[in-house]
Amino acid sequence: MSVLGELRTLTKRPGRGRVKHRDNRAGYLFLLPWFAGLLLITAVPMVASLYLSFTRFNLLQPPEFTGTANFARILGDDRLWKSLAVTFEYVFVSVPIQLALALVLAVVLDKGVRGLAIYRSVYYLPSLIGGGPAIAILWKQVFGSDGLVNYALEFFGIQGQSWVANPSTALSTLVTLNVWTFGAPMVIFLAGLRQIPAEYLEAAKVDGAGSVRRFWSIIVPLLTPMIFFNFVLQIIHAFQSFTQAFIVSGGTGGPADSTLFYTLYLYLQGFGNLQMGYASALAWLLLVIVAVFTAVNFFLAKYWVFYDD
Known part of the structure; x- marks a missing residue:
């Protein structure tokens, strides 16, 4: 056989x-x-939320079908548009700064620093706890009128203020908190740096390219898949931010709605005003917004993301 x-x-x-x-x-x-x-x-x-978005539902009585009334209400909700403006500012300021800081630190750590595992763990730790209520409470104390920031400014003879109670600076404290949680994208960048062939960098160095030129001409193009991956994930994560704004503002979005994130406004409508039908409509609007931004990112990726086959 x-x-x-x-x-x-x-x-x-x-x-x-x-x-x-x-x-x-x-x-x-x-x-x-x-x-x-x-x-x-x-x-x-x-x-269930899709069905509730077409109803009037106060959690105490059965839902009452109202058609598209909740979605029509969105167009005339001024506070909703304020929350969108705050959220967009938070997303498009904090995410680029966070990723830039993560990339710079990843490049520094990739230079063969002694105790790399320790540094990597220390830098990654804020990403694990940065979105929790404990850190949000701590952040509120740090930027309060008697907080650590004002103590440091007082050492240099500068009069401090309650940064979380000032409408012009309250959102900046939350942006700083999000930037501080750069550990997760940093670890991904570090893994990507380890995959860049050393011959590319050595050849560029022999040709006379300096460290800045090697960074922009070799490292960044080869890291664009990781940059794209981190950018999409962090954009989605930033749109979903809730705990920080809820705790720092005391659940009101203040002062003067300067920290009224979209998710916080959704929560206030659903569980504060017991308008769960309207809150469900807001949730689906957020899904559409995130989906649109993600689709746009994937469409634009073909023009700047480089995949080395």
């Missing part, structure tokens, strides 16, 4: 199909919790 014939005989042995079926069944069993979470925690609430 030929080798091909023997292989065919082996593949047709009885019981082989039953073993494969049993393995597949075990795999589906392990995936069952994930599918249950996808269905019960994501899919069902999304469908």
